[in-house]
Amino acid sequence: MTIVVKGGSVVGVSGVEKVDVLVDNDIIVKVGKNLTGDIALDATGCHIFPGFVDLHAHLREPGREDTETIETASRAGAKGGYTALIAMPNTNPAHDSVTVIEFVREQGRKAGLLDVFPSGCITMGRQGEALAPLAELSAAGVRIFTDDGSGVQDPVLMGRAMQYAKSLGITMAQHCEVSALTQGAVMNECGCSSDMGVPGWPAIAEEMMVQRDIEMSRITGASVHFLHLSTARSVELVRAAKSEGLNVTAEVTPHHLSLTQELLTTFDPIYKVNPPLRSMTDIKALKSGLLDGTIDAVATDHAPHARRDKELSLDQAPPGMIGLETALGVVLSAVDLDPVQIAAVMSRNPARIAQITDNHGCNIEVGDTANLCVVDLDAMWQVNPAKLASKSKNTPFVGRQLRGMVRSTMYRGQITVQDGEAQK
Amino acid sequence: MKHLRSISELGADGLSRILKLTESMAEINTRAVPKVPALRGKTVVSLFFEDSTRTRLSFETAAKRLSAETMNFSVSTSSVNKGESLRDTIETITDMGVDAFVVRHKSVGVPWQISQWTNASIVNAGDGAHQHPTQALVDCFTVREALGRQDLSGLNLTIVGDIKHSRVARSNIQAFSLLGANITLVAPPTLLPLNIEHWPVKVSNDLDAVLASTDVLYMLRLQSERMAQGLVPSLHEYSTRYGLDEKRVVALQSSAVVMHPGPMNRGVEMLIDPSDIPNSLIHRQVTNGVSVRMAVLFDLLSAEELS
Numbered sequence: 001m002t003i004v005v006k007g008g009s010v011v012g013v014s015g016v017e018k019v020d021v022l023v024d025n026d027i028i029v030k031v032g033k034n035l036t037g038d039i040a041l042d043a044t045g046c047h048i049f050p051g052f053v054d055l056h057a058h059l060r061e062p063g064r065e066d067t068e069t070i071e072t073a074s075r076a077g078a079k080g081g082y083t084a085l086i087a088m089p090n091t092n093p094a095h096d097s098v099t100v101i102e103f104v105r106e107q108g109r110k111a112g113l114l115d116v117f118p119s120g121c122i123t124m125g126r127q128g129e130a131l132a133p134l135a136e137l138s139a140a141g142v143r144i145f146t147d148d149g150s151g152v153q154d155p156v157l158m159g160r161a162m163q164y165a166k167s168l169g170i171t172m173a174q175h176c177e178v179s180a181l182t183q184g185a186v187m188n189e190c191g192c193s194s195d196m197g198v199p200g201w202p203a204i205a206e207e208m209m210v211q212r213d214i215e216m217s218r219i220t221g222a223s224v225h226f227l228h229l230s231t232a233r234s235v236e237l238v239r240a241a242k243s244e245g246l247n248v249t250a251e252v253t254p255h256h257l258s259l260t261q262e263l264l265t266t267f268d269p270i271y272k273v274n275p276p277l278r279s280m281t282d283i284k285a286l287k288s289g290l291l292d293g294t295i296d297a298v299a300t301d302h303a304p305h306a307r308r309d310k311e312l313s314l315d316q317a318p319p320g321m322i323g324l325e326t327a328l329g330v331v332l333s334a335v336d337l338d339p340v341q342i343a344a345v346m347s348r349n350p351a352r353i354a355q356i357t358d359n360h361g362c363n364i365e366v367g368d369t370a371n372l373c374v375v376d377l378d379a380m381w382q383v384n385p386a387k388l389a390s391k392s393k394n395t396p397f398v399g400r401q402l403r404g405m406v407r408s409t410m411y412r413g414q415i416t417v418q419d420g421e422a423q424k
Numbered sequence: 425m426k427h428l429r430s431i432s433e434l435g436a437d438g439l440s441r442i443l444k445l446t447e448s449m450a451e452i453n454t455r456a457v458p459k460v461p462a463l464r465g466k467t468v469v470s471l472f473f474e475d476s477t478r479t480r481l482s483f484e485t486a487a488k489r490l491s492a493e494t495m496n497f498s499v500s501t502s503s504v505n506k507g508e509s510l511r512d513t514i515e516t517i518t519d520m521g522v523d524a525f526v527v528r529h530k531s532v533g534v535p536w537q538i539s540q541w542t543n544a545s546i547v548n549a550g551d552g553a554h555q556h557p558t559q560a561l562v563d564c565f566t567v568r569e570a571l572g573r574q575d576l577s578g579l580n581l582t583i584v585g586d587i588k589h590s591r592v593a594r595s596n597i598q599a600f601s602l603l604g605a606n607i608t609l610v611a612p613p614t615l616l617p618l619n620i621e622h623w624p625v626k627v628s629n630d631l632d633a634v635l636a637s638t639d640v641l642y643m644l645r646l647q648s649e650r651m652a653q654g655l656v657p658s659l660h661e662y663s664t665r666y667g668l669d670e671k672r673v674v675a676l677q678s679s680a681v682v683m684h685p686g687p688m689n690r691g692v693e694m695l696i697d698p699s700d701i702p703n704s705l706i707h708r709q710v711t712n713g714v715s716v717r718m719a720v721l722f723d724l725l726s727a728e729e730l731s
Contacts, residue, residue, distance in 0.1 A: 191621070193619075194618055197589070197617075198552065200618070267532065311510070311511050312510070314533045
């Protein structure tokens, strides 16, 4: 059976071309004008992108299936145009054994809505005390390692992890936070945090670790990826490291491109996130970093939380917000990216960082795996929590008008989303 | 006015209105039977998630003198633990029929969160290091009473101590600046909040340099845990540089008054017995606490004029 994606503009590596895409089973077999197939997937007025790849999603399974499961997150991802998610390791138990890695991968396979690639822990139980079995996990197919939720504080341990990373060809993804500087912090350290009398999360707590790991990458040659960059100075540090040719990459979240610290003055924990929302100056720097390629990828840091947990006080509520279904709309509403740049930051670059280019982040050419999404770049839509596929509804974008809507998603030749609706 | 959660929410007009109303309440409190039926049938719940002596007692006394029913929800230490559903507590008490919650919580912002879950009025009796609006009302009333004037333009208020962790300081800065006072904060740099260029204050690290020009000297409590946190090198150094001793009392102008919100940390910020300070307003602050809180409850809960 063949499917033809018809009437849209294909976003290639160097430009956009109005052509149809013919898919047979899970492979792109033809790209050209006036193609026909057994089934037509309408893409009139839309752009056809390689399926999006999220470097940073918290799927909560195993451990907090009451807030999200691999299946519900996969459905949310598909609705957001994603065909691959990197699952963060801070589950319970954490991703520090082959057993857990295989469980997560298998649950992803069962859901069958996109490819779930588990990341591995850098340290056992993400405790920052002893290395996780990096070589064993690498042999089981894990390419990205992180203790996300916390940074690896001990420079000795991190240096050893980087030596392993270099020899195994894996990537260390760092959550940059010097935790001694962020004790009790609920928001960015700024005038608002002083007005409110809450401990601040200073920019330097991120920047010190960015700088440390840049230096460690220089020494070891290991590939380092910086998760959720949030400060102007972090962008400068990564820019300088890249201009020296160091092996570093970085991501930014949709919320750090669009929301500022002032929202915390409502005392609503929906805006509490780690790293925290920062200033307009930081947002400007993050945007220019994304536009000039200093920041390689947009990653959601999709972090589902139960309503009862987000109803705790600001200091006790857990940080994080969901983002899979709103990522594209939030990014396009905040930053003026052309279609080729969108494909780069949402799909091709993250696929390269995650080392999953065999099947993801394709150039939409004959022979590629049919992981695609169809996006109406000009469509405006409003975020309605009742329509979100994610099991948790903790999004700060409720009621917001967003530009850019995912119409359809194709995962390995199957239509997972059509006209914005999940197909299974 | 529906809630009193911060001084900025109250605004200049609200501040003047409550201070004026406090004068009437103070008069009631001089009567042989200091009780009026103004809030008969109203129910006020004290919800203190954090220890308090004077604030809780003065709210309860205030409610009783206005003939309101009072409920005292005692929060055991264990239920303050992480995971407790504040929302369930509030909704349950609201179902019993409540007109106002008087709330103290160690976490900033709780009075705002609670007001989403109840129709009752919320009075903030202290949220973390953020706001303590009734204390600021007490302090403004007490200064106006002592000076015999309502407008505080040109008055030099000096607040000394742990500004960074003080809700009393944050509320007083807002309130006294609304009344026109000039405010100077005096503290070691580590006990001052960062990024406060937008606050209507001057900042100094040298107490002795500002004493001569001070009209109101407001001493804040220094908790000994600040030393454990490494925010001051030692309590001895702190009290030498920022404690109020006899020498510093002498250095004040003869008309200057001294205040403290209590509880005092004797031997740290107070090196002199308060009864040896000629112009101490510390007792007046406590006395006026009841009148101010009567005014606040009346303003929130009564639709009628006070007869």
